Amino acid sequence: MKIPLQYMIETFFTLASIPSPSGNTDHAIAWVEAELRQLGVSSVRTNKGALLATIPGAVDQQRRLLTAHVDTLGAMVREIKKNGRLKLSMIGGFPWNAVEGEHCQIETADGRIYTGTILTTKASVHVYSRETQKMERTDEVMEVRIDEKVTSKEDVLALGINVGDFVSFDPRVTVTDSGFIKSRHLDDKASVAILLGVLKQIKESGLQLPYTTHVLVSNNEEIGYGGNASIPENTVEYVAVDMGAIGEGQTTDEHCVSICAKDSTGPYHYGLRKHFVQLAEELGLQYRVDLYPFYGSDASAALRAGYDVVHGLIGPGIDASHSHERTHQESFENTAKLILAYLQSPITTVQGGTS
Structure with a gap:
């Protein structure tokens, strides 16, 4: 499965260099908006200043939404x-x-x-x-x-x-010859870059998705309410693409896609989590299942806001979160491949996933 890895890394480099602390994200949102336009993906601004992109699918009655946040510390x-x-x-x-x-x-x-x-x-x-x-x-x-x-x-x-x-x-982005990417704001501009890479691959390959899919680039995640609104009607699955935390007692590393089973808000949807694991194993991806004890995502914020959706959380493994962070390009690649496979698979309710 082809992944535009270099595009994703260059996109992160550019995006990380655009200051966007929570509350002042307009320049970064405008850059993503222009990039989506270049890719041929339509998007609209929400009242909160986030960006909602749409990729039409074969089925419109049941939709997916993926989110990553452009706001930073x-x-x-x-x-x-x-x-x-x-x-x-x-x-x-x-x-x-x-x-x-x-x-x-x-x-x-x-x-x-x-x-x-x-x-x-x-x-x-x-x-x-x-x-x-x-x-x-x-x-x-x-x-x-x-x-x-x-x-x-x-x-x-x-x-x-x-x-x-x-x-x-100052993000001080550095990409090493050994494939490491170290910078501030990998959380979560790395995931925004990964989603843009996935959209690029979908558009350039002419891939027809089975379900209409939305991508929400949220802008208030770091202060707790980025993705808790502007969720389109008929959305049944909501997946936050955000960093996987690395540290003592964690399984996640800088090379894998991390699949979250539980964070500080509680467990993520069990059936969807098992579906991610199954897809990762079928593709031979480097992945880890992990718990994040001091963490909340846009997906969990949506559930707190009362949305009736199946929710999940995956993302690249990132060391030293909320400090000077680091990951590896293999983590970008593994995460993008899992997302692409997920977007082509049946939704969890169709599969009869456990709630």
Whole structure:
């Protein structure tokens, strides 16, 4: 089964470089919208600013929906300090030490861009010695050093920077000769790139899907409500394509497609999970079944919102989630192949899957 692997990697590289913290995703959504148009896939914007694409299938009375989210972790200016530095408020869940020392950019309300670095208030070891090592990283001790000649609050305000401005983290995308992809925001721009690769293959091969299928590029997943609306009528299966978490006690690795059995919200649909496993084994894919104890997806958000759908969660295995993440191109490939096989198979209710 052909997979446009290089296209997916290049797509991720481009998309990761477009800042899109939750709440400020319009540029990334516009880029995906233009890419869908190039692929010949129709899409519409939702009221929440997400993107809903549709691929007509042979059967329209029962539909599938796949989702991946383009919003990322980030921050917002909480306070402009007297010394010209910025206090931040987190967007999404991450520890401050995960972004300490990271380059960032501040976008003003009128579109001006300034760069900076996220540091502690006592970053210099030569001045503060062991104090900086012992300091607990909290909102109160983290700040942005702006790359402009500013030494006061008035200097910063003169730049047009204000409370409420968005702060994005430099992704620093690197693709190694050994096939590893390391970057911020693999969660979940990797999955958006994978879905675009799947759509590219479907369109270029002229593949006729058995069911009308929607792809929702959501834009509020990191804050809990990205995919809980705009689900088209007749949707019976809802699959979130999101990262598989790697760590102690987990089975997922950077080369596999991870199939989630349960996250913090509870089990995913058992019949659909078994269907994914069966397809992966038939194709000889690298896969792992896993539980994510501190995780929730757009699919689980849809169930909490009251939608009567069969829900599932799969995705590429990604190391160091919500930090400087890494995966391997084999994980892209395994995930894309499973999605393509799934889209050509009977829906779970037709197969009599266990609820």
